[in-house]
Structure formats: C-alpha cells, structure tokens
Amino acid sequence: MATTTGVNSDLAKERNNSTFDVEELSNFIYRGPEKVKRRRYLHNLATKDPFFRKFKPWAFQTREEQYEICLQKHLYINKKCKELNLTEPVDKFFYTEAAAPHENSPIGLHTVMFIPTIEKQGTEEQKKRWLPLAESLKMIGTYAQTEMGHGTFIRGLETTATYDPRTREFILNSPTITSMKYWPGNLGKTTNHCLVMAQLYTQGKNCGIHMFMVQIRDLETHMPLAGIEVGDIGPKFGYGTNDNGFLRLSNVRIPRENMLMRYSKVLEDGTYVKPPNAKIAYGSMVLVRAAIVTDAARALAQACVISIRYSAVRRQTEVSPGGEEAQIIDYQTQQYRLFPLLATSYAMYFAGRFMYDFYLKTTAEIEGGNLDSMPQLHAISAGLKAFSSWMCSAGVETCRLCCGGHGYSHASGLPKIYIDVVPGCTYEGENNVMMLQVARFLMKMYGKLQNGEALPTFMQYMSTDLNKKSCMTEEVALNCLVMAYEHRAARMIRDAAASMEKLVQSGKSPVEAWNGSTVMLTWAAIAHCHAFVTKLFVETVVKSRMDSKVQSALTSLCKLYAVHGIVENLGGFIQDQFFDSKQVKILQKKLMQLLAEIRPNAVAFVDAFDYPDEVLQSCLGRYDGQVYQALYDYAKSSPMNEKEVLDSYYKYIKPAQNGKYQQYSKL
Amino acid sequence: MEASSEVNSDLARERSRATFDKENLINFLYGGPAAVRKKRYLENIIKQDPVLQRGRRWAFQSREERADTGVWKHLYVDKLQADLGVTDVKEREYLRDAAAAHEGYVLGLHFGMIIPTIKNQASEEQQKKWLPMAESMRMIATYAQTELGHGTFIRGLETTATYDPKTEEFILNTPTLSAIKYWPGGLGKTVNHCVLMAQLFTEGVSRGIHMFMVQVRDLDSHLPLPGIEIGDIGPKFGFEEMDNGYLKIDNVRIPRENMLMKYSKVLKDGTYQQPPSDKLAYGSMVLLRCSITASVAKCLAEACVISIRYSAVRRQTEISPGGEEAQILDYQTQQYHLFPLLATSFAMQFAGNFIDDFYREKYPDIAKGRFDFLPQLHAMSAGLKAFSAWTCSAGVETCRQCCGGHGYSHASGLPKIYVDCTPACTYEGENMVLMLQVARFLMKEYSKLMNGQPLSSVVQFLKCDLTMKSCMAEEVALKCLVLAYQHRVTRLVADAANCIQDIIGEGKSQQEAWNSCTVRLFWAARAFCHAFVVENFVNTVSEKHLDEKTREVLTSLCRLYGVHGIITNLGEFIQDDFFNSEQIQILSHTLTVLLREIRPNAVALVDAYDFPDTVLQSCLGRFDGQVYQALYDYAKSSPLNEKEVLDSYYKYIKPAQMPNKELFSRL
Numbered sequence A: 001m002a003t004t005t006g007v008n009s010d011l012a013k014e015r016n017n018s019t020f021d022v023e024e025l026s027n028f029i030y031r032g033p034e035k036v037k038r039r040r041y042l043h044n045l046a047t048k049d050p051f052f053r054k055f056k057p058w059a060f061q062t063r064e065e066q067y068e069i070c071l072q073k074h075l076y077i078n079k080k081c082k083e084l085n086l087t088e089p090v091d092k093f094f095y096t097e098a099a100a101p102h103e104n105s106p107i108g109l110h111t112v113m114f115i116p117t118i119e120k121q122g123t124e125e126q127k128k129r130w131l132p133l134a135e136s137l138k139m140i141g142t143y144a145q146t147e148m149g150h151g152t153f154i155r156g157l158e159t160t161a162t163y164d165p166r167t168r169e170f171i172l173n174s175p176t177i178t179s180m181k182y183w184p185g186n187l188g189k190t191t192n193h194c195l196v197m198a199q200l201y202t203q204g205k206n207c208g209i210h211m212f213m214v215q216i217r218d219l220e221t222h223m224p225l226a227g228i229e230v231g232d233i234g235p236k237f238g239y240g241t242n243d244n245g246f247l248r249l250s251n252v253r254i255p256r257e258n259m260l261m262r263y264s265k266v267l268e269d270g271t272y273v274k275p276p277n278a279k280i281a282y283g284s285m286v287l288v289r290a291a292i293v294t295d296a297a298r299a300l301a302q303a304c305v306i307s308i309r310y311s312a313v314r315r316q317t318e319v320s321p322g323g324e325e326a327q328i329i330d331y332q333t334q335q336y337r338l339f340p341l342l343a344t345s346y347a348m349y350f351a352g353r354f355m356y357d358f359y360l361k362t363t364a365e366i367e368g369g370n371l372d373s374m375p376q377l378h379a380i381s382a383g384l385k386a387f388s389s390w391m392c393s394a395g396v397e398t399c400r401l402c403c404g405g406h407g408y409s410h411a412s413g414l415p416k417i418y419i420d421v422v423p424g425c426t427y428e429g430e431n432n433v434m435m436l437q438v439a440r441f442l443m444k445m446y447g448k449l450q451n452g453e454a455l456p457t458f459m460q461y462m463s464t465d466l467n468k469k470s471c472m473t474e475e476v477a478l479n480c481l482v483m484a485y486e487h488r489a490a491r492m493i494r495d496a497a498a499s500m501e502k503l504v505q506s507g508k509s510p511v512e513a514w515n516g517s518t519v520m521l522t523w524a525a526i527a528h529c530h531a532f533v534t535k536l537f538v539e540t541v542v543k544s545r546m547d548s549k550v551q552s553a554l555t556s557l558c559k560l561y562a563v564h565g566i567v568e569n570l571g572g573f574i575q576d577q578f579f580d581s582k583q584v585k586i587l588q589k590k591l592m593q594l595l596a597e598i599r600p601n602a603v604a605f606v607d608a609f610d611y612p613d614e615v616l617q618s619c620l621g622r623y624d625g626q627v628y629q630a631l632y633d634y635a636k637s638s639p640m641n642e643k644e645v646l647d648s649y650y651k652y653i654k655p656a657q658n659g660k661y662q663q664y665s666k667l
Numbered sequence B: 001m002e003a004s005s006e007v008n009s010d011l012a013r014e015r016s017r018a019t020f021d022k023e024n025l026i027n028f029l030y031g032g033p034a035a036v037r038k039k040r041y042l043e044n045i046i047k048q049d050p051v052l053q054r055g056r057r058w059a060f061q062s063r064e065e066r067a068d069t070g071v072w073k074h075l076y077v078d079k080l081q082a083d084l085g086v087t088d089v090k091e092r093e094y095l096r097d098a099a100a101a102h103e104g105y106v107l108g109l110h111f112g113m114i115i116p117t118i119k120n121q122a123s124e125e126q127q128k129k130w131l132p133m134a135e136s137m138r139m140i141a142t143y144a145q146t147e148l149g150h151g152t153f154i155r156g157l158e159t160t161a162t163y164d165p166k167t168e169e170f171i172l173n174t175p176t177l178s179a180i181k182y183w184p185g186g187l188g189k190t191v192n193h194c195v196l197m198a199q200l201f202t203e204g205v206s207r208g209i210h211m212f213m214v215q216v217r218d219l220d221s222h223l224p225l226p227g228i229e230i231g232d233i234g235p236k237f238g239f240e241e242m243d244n245g246y247l248k249i250d251n252v253r254i255p256r257e258n259m260l261m262k263y264s265k266v267l268k269d270g271t272y273q274q275p276p277s278d279k280l281a282y283g284s285m286v287l288l289r290c291s292i293t294a295s296v297a298k299c300l301a302e303a304c305v306i307s308i309r310y311s312a313v314r315r316q317t318e319i320s321p322g323g324e325e326a327q328i329l330d331y332q333t334q335q336y337h338l339f340p341l342l343a344t345s346f347a348m349q350f351a352g353n354f355i356d357d358f359y360r361e362k363y364p365d366i367a368k369g370r371f372d373f374l375p376q377l378h379a380m381s382a383g384l385k386a387f388s389a390w391t392c393s394a395g396v397e398t399c400r401q402c403c404g405g406h407g408y409s410h411a412s413g414l415p416k417i418y419v420d421c422t423p424a425c426t427y428e429g430e431n432m433v434l435m436l437q438v439a440r441f442l443m444k445e446y447s448k449l450m451n452g453q454p455l456s457s458v459v460q461f462l463k464c465d466l467t468m469k470s471c472m473a474e475e476v477a478l479k480c481l482v483l484a485y486q487h488r489v490t491r492l493v494a495d496a497a498n499c500i501q502d503i504i505g506e507g508k509s510q511q512e513a514w515n516s517c518t519v520r521l522f523w524a525a526r527a528f529c530h531a532f533v534v535e536n537f538v539n540t541v542s543e544k545h546l547d548e549k550t551r552e553v554l555t556s557l558c559r560l561y562g563v564h565g566i567i568t569n570l571g572e573f574i575q576d577d578f579f580n581s582e583q584i585q586i587l588s589h590t591l592t593v594l595l596r597e598i599r600p601n602a603v604a605l606v607d608a609y610d611f612p613d614t615v616l617q618s619c620l621g622r623f624d625g626q627v628y629q630a631l632y633d634y635a636k637s638s639p640l641n642e643k644e645v646l647d648s649y650y651k652y653i654k655p656a657q658m659p660n661k662e663l664f665s666r667l
C-alpha cells in the first residue's frame, strides 16, 4: 500500500473518522489474522515480482497482445506455484489474483475443468495414462460442451460418437452446422486435446450424452489433425485473453479407451453399461457455481472500493453559493446508489462462503453414498449463482455510472470488472433457467408442505401463517426484517402454485400450466433467494464472534441491505397488507437514517476488503486517492498519442479540407 | 431486403402470422410512404457503394485502425450527402447510419455543436470570419468544457482567461492539475481549434464562465501550438473511434476578438458588459439533450430487433420429452423480459418526437427573450433525457442477456450498442443531477399549487385529489392507467415536499433539508417522467390516424408498457391503497394476457423499425434469420485465426512443456 504521506487529505480524513478498526474487519472477512497475513504475503509475492510489471496495461494492448501476454503470465504463474509449492486452491487464487488481475487465463480450463474431470470421471487406467501428460502440459485440454445450437439444453447436443466394434473405435462427427462446438474456453488456439460431450450411439441405439477424450492438434506441430476444424470464435464484449473456440469434427476416430468410463462403459463388443447412479457425475458443476457466487461478490466489492474511494475524493457542486464544493459521497442520492451495493457485496461474500462450506459438507455425504441433500445442494447453488450474478453485475454498472464521466474510461477499471463478471449470468447455467430450476424445487417443497411431509430446515419458513402481519416497529429489528422476506417468499410460492393449479383446472396440461406461470415462478424463486441471503447475512453478523465495534458497524450494513431490499421491492411486501402504512413510513425513514449512519464508515468498509492497487488497476480507486494525476498519466500514455499527428490527418482530413475526395478512388 | 426463399422458416412463419400490415406501421414511424421510399432508396445506395464495402468489420480492428476507418468513412458520407444533395436532417442520418452506424464520428461535434454555437453565441463579425472556415473544415473545432475536476458543476471550471488591456489579449491557463480539459470529443488528435469554456477575469474581477475560440494546432502541420499540450485520453468502454482528448494550456494568448461576444462582451479597455439575460447561452445545450431521447430509443429498438428475431429462430429445450424444442420466444420468461422493452422502445421513440417538437415550437420564443416556457422546456428535456437514457441502456443489456452466450460475442452487435448507449446517462448532464433539477421544478410547481397559483401545462394533474381511488377495471382502460401514474407522481411530490418541510421544521436550513430529501425527490422526478411517457404513448396511439389493425397492436403495446411499469414499481402505486387487491390481481393477470397477445406480432413489430442489416451489423438480428451460418463465418474470420498456429505457441507453450528448459529467465 502507498505510504500515507501522499494520501489525498479527504481520504485521510475519512480514514480517521471511522468507528471501527479496519484490520479487525479484514480479519473477519478473511477468517482470521493468519489468513489475512497469508493473503497479503501472496499478493506481495506477485506484485513485487518484476516479471509481472514489465507489460503495458491491458487496455493498451490489441487483442492479439492480450492473449499472448496473458498466456505468458499464466505459464509463469504455473511455474511459480510449483516453485513456491503453492498447492492449496486459495493460495493459488490469491497469488494469481495479484499476478494477472482481471485477465482470464488462456490455459485456465486445463486446470479448472480438464484435469478435475479426468480425476472424477476417468477410470484408474485413464487417470494413469492422462494425468502425467496433463500435469506436464504435454497434453493441454479443455471441456467442449456448448454447441452453436445448444447451451442450456445439454440433452439436445448434436455431436455424435458412434461406436464401431470392428475397429473398436468411436467415430466422432458434427453432423450439422448447429452441432459445431462454439464457446469452450481455450479451445480455439491453445489446447491440443479436449473432452468432447457427445451423443453416444452403439449397437444402433442412442445412449445419451457422454464424454470423450479427443486429440485435436498435433503434439509437435500444433497443427489441427485430420478431420478437425478448429479456431477462435472472434472478438467478444470481454474475455479478450481467452480464445473461446469452435470445433467441427468430421469422421474423427478415437480408440474405445478414450471414452471416460468410470461410471458408464462401452464394452469391446459395443454393449453399453449404464452408470450405477445418474447423478453421481454432478459435483464439479456445483463447485463451479459456488465459485461464481464468490466471484460475483468479489467483482462488486472491487467496484465498491473504486467508486466509494473516488466519491470521497471527488468534489462537485458548491452546496451554498461561494462555499466549498461537497464530496460527492455526501449527496444522499450518491449514498442511496452506493451504500446498498456495499452492503450487497458483503451479503454476497458471506453467501459465497456459505455455499462453499455447504458444498464441501454435502459432497462428503454424497461420496459417502448419502444422496439426501442433493436436491437442496442443487437448488441452493443454482439460486445463489443466478441471484448473485444478476445483483452483482448490475451493481458494478451502477458503481461505474456513479463515477460520472471518468467511470466510462478504462482508466477507472470499472468497465473491465463489468465485462468480466456479467457472463456469470449466462455460463454454467443461464440465470433464468437456473431460477426456474429453483422454482421447480420450491414447487416440490410446496407439495410436501401440502401433504404434511417434513421440510428441510431452510424451507421451513414456508409453513408460516400467511395471515400474520409484520412485527416491524421503530427499532427495525433484524428478526422482523428476516420474517418479512420469508413472508414474501412464502406468499409468492403459494401464489405461483395457485396460478398453476388454476390453469390445470381450466383444462391446461401441466406443461402448459407451468409455462403459463413461469413469470410468477421466477418471482417466487428470486424472493426465496433474497430471503436466504438476507437471513444468512443476519445470522453472520449476529452469531459470529468479532470485535464489538465491527459488529455494530456490520449490523448497520446488514440492516441497510434488508431495509433497502424491502423499499425497492415494496409491492411484493405490501400487496397483502403485511406491512401497514405506518410501518412502510418507518422503513423508508430508516433507509435514509442508515445511509447517514454508514456514511462515516464507508471508506473503512471498502478498505477492509484489502485490495492492493495492483489488483484494482484503477486510477479512481487508488489507496492514496491521487486520482487526477493518475488520470493525466493514463491519458499521456495512450497509444494514440505515440504520434503527434495521426496518418489519418494527412490521408483524409487534409484532402477533405481542400474539397478533394479523390483518395476514395484509391482506397 | 433478402429474398424470402432463404429466410429461416420459423422467422418466415412469424411474419405470415402477424395481424397487421407492417408497412402501415413503417409509414407511421417514418412519416409516410414517400419518406419510407426515400429512406430505402438512400440505404440502398449505401449498401451498393463499393467504397464502403472495404475494410474489415469494426470488431476485428485495433483501436488505431478503427479511429482511422471512422475518419474516412464519415468523410466519405459527407461527400455522398453533398453529391446527392441530401439536406434533410433525417435523410442525412439514414445515409450515415447505413454507412457507419456503429462508428463514432470525430467531426460530429464540429458540425453538430460548434457551427450552431458559432451561430448562436458569436457576434455578426465573428460569424463572418469563422463560419466559412468552419464549413470548409479549414477550421475544425470541438467544445472544450469538461475538466478533470469538473463536469457537472460548470461554474466550478478552473481554466482561466485573463484579459490584458495592454495587448488587448486574453491569457489562457489551466492553472491546476484538475483544470486540465478532459473528455471533449475530437479534441485529442482531430481538431485544430476549440471553443474553450473558461473563467473570465478582467479588471481584476472574476466574471464567470465564457467561451473563447482557441487555436490548438497549426493549420498546416497540425502540430500543437506553443503553450498547448494536447492528446487522446486513452481507451474507454466504447467510443473507441473517438479521440476524446485532454488539453493543458500554459500562458496562451488570444486576441480579444476571440471571445464569443454575441451576448456578453469585454471592451478594449477591459470593461465587462453583461449579457441581457444569462438564459440566452442555454439553447444549444438543450438542443443536444433533446436529441438524446430519440437516439437512445433507437439503441433500444435495434437491440429489440436483434433479440426478438433471434428468439424466434433459437430453439432450446424440449417442452415435452422427445418433442420438438420450443422457440425461446415462446417462453413466458423470455417474453416478460423482451416485450416490455419492445413497448419501451416505442414509448421512448414517441417521447423523443414530443420533446423534439416541443423544442422546435418553444425555442424561437426563447431566442427572442421570452422565457415563459423555459422552465418547462428545461424540466422536460432534462427529465426525458435522464429517464430514457437509464431505461434504454439497461434495456439493451437485458436484450443482450436474453440471447444467452451468443449475446456476449461482438457477433451479436449487442455489446457495441450498449457501450454506445450508456454514456448518454452521463454526458449532457449526469442523469441523477438532471433528475434533481426536474425535482426542483416539481417543488416550485407544488408551492404554486399550495399558493393557489396557476400551474405549468405539463403538471396540471398535480391538482388531482389524492384520496381518490383507481378506476381500474377488467378492461384495463388506458385512461385509468394514465390516472394511476399521475396519482403516483402527485403523492410522491407531496411526500418529498413534506419531507423538506419536516426537516425545516426541525430547525435545519433549506439547503440541508433539500439534501436530506433528495432520494424522495428523485423518486418523485422519476415518477413524473414515467407518467409523462405513459401519457404521451397513450396520446400517440389514440389520436394519430392509424389503420385499425395497427392501432390495435400499438394499443396492446401501450397497455403493456403501462401495466408492466405498475407491476414492477407496485409499491409506489399501492402504498396509499390506491389500488385494492382485486385491482392488483387484474393488473398482474393482464400482464400475462398481454404477453400472449403481443406474441404473434412480435417479429412484425420489430420488422417495422425497418433497420437494414447494414445498420444492425448483427449475426443474430439478420432479416433472413440465418444466424448460425453467420456466427460460423464470423468465427472463421477472427483475426486470431489468420495463423493456424500462433507464434506464442512456439515462444511460450512449447518451452513450458519441457520442464528443464529455463524459458522465463530468457524473457
């Protein structure tokens, strides 16, 4: 961190005004002083390494350079992690976060998806054959699932793998244009192998989707093999460093042993052997979804750091004529847009932490053969993934807009955070589709409730009496807030069920009734997730052990999260008169009070996330607040300024000034 | 348009199912059959122009290439406009859009802002001197207002112009870091002049902000003049072709005659003459603001065309096992996201027409010094700008997400539309700041109401009785929708006014009271804009001569706009029990009924925008629906695919596969 001597005086003042010790809050966020120290140590290892400092900023690179530079960095990171013996995923994560911030790895799927999938789905023999090759990067792989025509509906994938018992090979094909693989990360230029998801045909029968190891490029020349057409899918909103690719297979033959056969098998004669349990192959997807919750929280946290620090430094508009201009963070409207997002970033961070713990616990049970918690794990991970990615990515954009014009420059770092986080709404399960899966779970639970069956703990709120009114009073107690969210979710679940019921009674099929109610079902699912996150936030601040000043500050933030959510979605809370009009007034007033209450701690709250400047990469979010000098430096180093006069001046403008346009005949 | 034989069959079926003749709607939107013919004629010229076929699509170009391409394309369009003798503003726009819809025009501000400013703010003599130079592009200028430290608060600009009576010159300076001009479009590399906004000092007294014509680059060599440091501000979220620039001025002297002196003047001896009214300098700002509503509406319209056509072509998920996959447009959730946005695009289009007409009608009076309508013009232009920019840019992102993974690729065209659209939330008045100006207008009108004075025409409804309940019944009459919106504004205006009164009652100053209520003031202002847009939509579909079938369809859209706005902001409508619970049921039921009602006409409605493919530049939004072939072609032509094996493979990957070679020590 920068030394305090150079710190902008407004920012320094903010830091003196906070009511709690920032270090204590960092300790709470990152689970103890030891972990905070470790995180800093890893960040420092990366930020102090001259290797990472020698490249120009990503915004000044062409896409080709972005790919190439990022590739170098990640290969170096791989090597360093080995040297430093960093094996724990969190350790690797913190090191990488500081070494190549905001740079999606061109070889990331190799470690995140390819190797774990071999480990989980491969037979012992396959693991022995492939893992050493993969570890040494001789084999570089990815996971090729999405096709041009199918992303959501996996069963609809069209790539085929047809078993030929004579040669004991599978013949792989992309039989239609829509069947070509499209989107898999790192597929375009980097990998020489991929795990292809394809429809298995054997003995003339379709046996559904299975996974096949396919070599796509030569191990020496890296040229595509016969029958393989492979390449990059072209420029995107973001992810410039990632060569998301396309792949067309025509009559590519692979040995029988290249089907991943830990669970299902094809025998030499072509006999298909089903997996013992269809759901067993499921774990890694849940893990990735859990990771998205924390990714989304982290993106919003970083955006909050940038926009809140900048709002403390930025002064705009005299409050009284001739007087000083106010820090924009003192405007209520600015607080109203930013502080609830600050609260959201904490809420989502805690949700991500919960999700990860829950995943570990449940997968241990599943490995042990107990599948009871599986539907819950699925519903919670799908719901939190969708809810957090929607909320956080929209929140990042709001943070950007709150920085005025400078927010729009890549100098702010904010556009990049947005384009990195927003695909979280789409990949690993499109959000609307995820919410409908949550809704399906909720409807099942509702059915159980109707039948008097037992509900899992986190669904027990559904049995509350919907005629009961809110206990909300002037003090705005946390438990009344939680009850309000649970009431709303329970009511919406009931309403959605009633809507389906009504449609069925009017003669519609269950499918039609479902599709005729998906808007209401989505509302119910969102309300459910919102209640879940709120309750989790409340429990976290109430039940955890932490410094009392931190606790009281976090309690305000938690309250703000809950109160703001009610005020912004008021209709859902009052359409059945759950709150009376006096209670509504109390909540609206409380919202404004909480903004004022949080105001002195705003900078401390973002400082506590403890992101070094090297990670934020933002002229506006700098720890020292020297934003204008940084913006000026950024401008001066723009590649467009390398030439004082651009060629286009001579080529086009000058002739046009003389009314001469003949250059167009030469173009 | 493409021959229908090649049109995707789903899309063709959609078109044949429409209940109205889309040509009628096209004529309505573009001002009659003759105007539509002219539009298509001009678009065809562009489509067939061989010069414009050259060059790669923008997404495949580096920023430097894009800046270069932008210059020649736009200059070429200027030439075409001149050659074809096209003078009508709209017709000029058809040509420019068809040729370079998504490429920023570095001379746009020169023609769109500077020439009008010279006409409005310069003396006769100055006009005689500058206009011919500006029109022949000998002088190329931009408007240099925003500084590093100030965008919103113009009076706080720090650039100084100090009059020196000895030499009869102004001495210009950017005395601080934060005084550096930052953001003006075209300033970095393109212009040789700028109209500089600076604090005038004469006779030792500060006279406020005035405009000065300053030459920044040599007219022949194009090199910066002494005392001028100038350049591009670096890469941004979008606007890549634009060289938004920075400018540092160090003791630059300009003759006295270079201050724009139509209204205020500095005489030779340094005497300052005030303008007759400080409102006169205001016109061109409002003009630009008025044009924003229509332009963001167009962004949303384009996004709707793309996402709705794609949703008709895209099929995903079997509805019943083994059955056909559904067009995603048939999912209620998809309709719920897209159709209200389609309605919004029309609503904003019509609001844009309104504000444009209003300006044209009232501005002549204002220019003559009659200011009766100025407060309304100001409030309406500010409010509609902010409301439309927020709504439309968020809408574009929703459209993008509704296209799943492919929406994230630049092949979809959607990310580009978004980055072009979203800065409208910031420039020409930051949205929140504008909303608070609307709120100020509303508070003034409210106090008139309290004092029994007559109200401005746009807020007559504030007189309505707040105890009255809604007239909403099963048929959901448009009139009852309008009344609901007006009721909501009236209540929120009263709430905000009470908030201020209460706080003043507690002994706070007017200023403190205002800032403690700005969130409520914002709510009131937002509701006001919403109500206006609804009413204007209703008026447009009710009054204008339309054939019955088209009117029916537009009326459904209009009703959807009204109903959806109520449902998604329900709390504000029912907090005082304006609707009873039965009415709420009616409204939420009507919402789903309307989605179904609009479904068969969705594609015809977007077709009616009549955007040629050259404007949309989208693989997903093509008229012929051949989206997959287009995505494949896009991928194949990705610049990363020019080499089958990238150099980085040999340089970095291969050595990394050989663990013993020390790759990185050599780097």
Ligand SMILES: Cc1cc2nc3c(=O)[nH]c(=O)nc-3n(C[C@H](O)[C@H](O)[C@H](O)COP(=O)(O)OP(=O)(O)OC[C@H]3O[C@@H](n4cnc5c(N)ncnc54)[C@H](O)[C@@H]3O)c2cc1C
Binding pocket: A109, A143, A144, A145, A146, A149, A150, A151, A152, A153, A182, A183, A184, A185, A239, A244, A423, A426, A427, A428, A429, A430, A431, A432, A433, A436, B314, B316, B317, B328, B331, B333, B334, B401, B402, B403, B404, B405, B406, B408
């Ligand atoms: C940056 C990025 C990286 C990616 N990386 C990979 C990768 O490494 N590997 C890989 O295999 N894939 C990857 N993908 C692809 C991604 O997994 C898919 O895009 C994603 O699964 C969504 O599927 P889709 O594109 O088919 O969306 P679609 O399903 O076509 O969604 C389009 C719309 O239809 C709606 N819809 C679809 N089905 C239903 C339904 N049943 N009910 C209601 N509504 C429905 C959706 O809500 C959405 O609004 C990546 C995508 C992106 C953007």
Ligand SMILES: Cc1cc2nc3c(=O)[nH]c(=O)nc-3n(C[C@H](O)[C@H](O)[C@H](O)COP(=O)(O)OP(=O)(O)OC[C@H]3O[C@@H](n4cnc5c(N)ncnc54)[C@H](O)[C@@H]3O)c2cc1C
Binding pocket: A314, A316, A317, A328, A331, A333, A334, A401, A402, A403, A404, A405, A406, A408, B109, B143, B144, B145, B146, B149, B150, B151, B152, B153, B182, B183, B184, B185, B239, B244, B423, B426, B427, B428, B429, B430, B431, B432, B433, B436
């Ligand atoms: C793409 C682009 C092109 C541009 N082109 C030009 C150009 O050609 N020429 C030019 O001169 N400028 C240009 N600008 C700059 C633009 O005009 C300013 O960014 C804009 O006026 C907003 O001002 P700001 O950046 O100072 O925002 P700020 O005022 O700093 O806003 C930051 C935050 O503070 C809040 N805030 C500020 N004041 C108040 C207040 N009084 N009350 C409550 N809240 C407040 C805002 O709501 C916002 O959330 C451009 C900007 C962009 C993004």
